[in-house]
Amino acid sequence: MPARDASDAYPLTLGPDPRFCPACGEPVSARALEEDHRPRLVCANGHVTWRNPRIVVGTLPVRDGRVHLARRDIEPGRGRWSYPGGFLELGEAAAEGARRETEEETRLRVQVGRLIGAYSRPQAGVVTLVYEADVVGGEVAPGAETSEVRAFGADDIPWDALAFSTTESALRDWVASLPGRGPRFEPELYVEGDPPDG
Numbered sequence: 001m002p003a004r005d006a007s008d009a010y011p012l013t014l015g016p017d018p019r020f021c022p023a024c025g026e027p028v029s030a031r032a033l034e035e036d037h038r039p040r041l042v043c044a045n046g047h048v049t050w051r052n053p054r055i056v057v058g059t060l061p062v063r064d065g066r067v068h069l070a071r072r073d074i075e076p077g078r079g080r081w082s083y084p085g086g087f088l089e090l091g092e093a094a095a096e097g098a099r100r101e102t103e104e105e106t107r108l109r110v111q112v113g114r115l116i117g118a119y120s121r122p123q124a125g126v127v128t129l130v131y132e133a134d135v136v137g138g139e140v141a142p143g144a145e146t147s148e149v150r151a152f153g154a155d156d157i158p159w160d161a162l163a164f165s166t167t168e169s170a171l172r173d174w175v176a177s178l179p180g181r182g183p184r185f186e187p188e189l190y191v192e193g194d195p196p197d198g
């Protein structure tokens with residue numbers, strides 16, 4: 001797994017633990033609940049403030065075999081490349097959120113296709129779902145958080161200038177999934193009776 005990650009210096013995307021109950025405003029404290037495996041933030045009225053990872057959704061928007069990446073104009077990872085993506089909203093299906101984020105950040109219109117992968121980053125408190133998407137319209141134009149959008153072929157992806165480990169993992173998985181690119185099965189190693197090379 002790639003080690004580089006521009007978000008490592010940033011706190012959990014959830015922010016620090018809240019001090020007050022969002023339901024009633026009373027102070028919360030960490031308490032062990034019955035039959036639970038870690039302490040939870042609980043107020044005097046017994047409301048539990050759940051703290052769980054957030055879901056990020058994104059796409060690899062592809063047209064003519066080239067994948068569109070966006071150059072980030074915000075931290076973390078300013079100046080580096082990533083696929084368009086962002087936090088899934090409540091009430092929104094994952095693929096729909098991926099389409100919305102893609103259209104906001106690139107102005108491309110896309111049809112969301114297969115799931116490339118689900119990537120967990122426990123240190124950042126996020127799980128990222130990345131889909132392949134067909135570009136079906138629109139004109140490339142960077143959105144508010146993006147300085148540039150550019151299409152890259154599988155052989156010219158800027159591996160050294162990617163923003164997050166998730167970006168690298170998803171692009172590697174996408175490239176490996178392309179025809180003729182997958183992990184190579186070398187049948188000659190398994191043919192009985194063949195003389196070994198050299």
Ligand SMILES: [Zn+2]
Nearest residue numbers: 021024043047
């Ligand atoms: Zn409460």
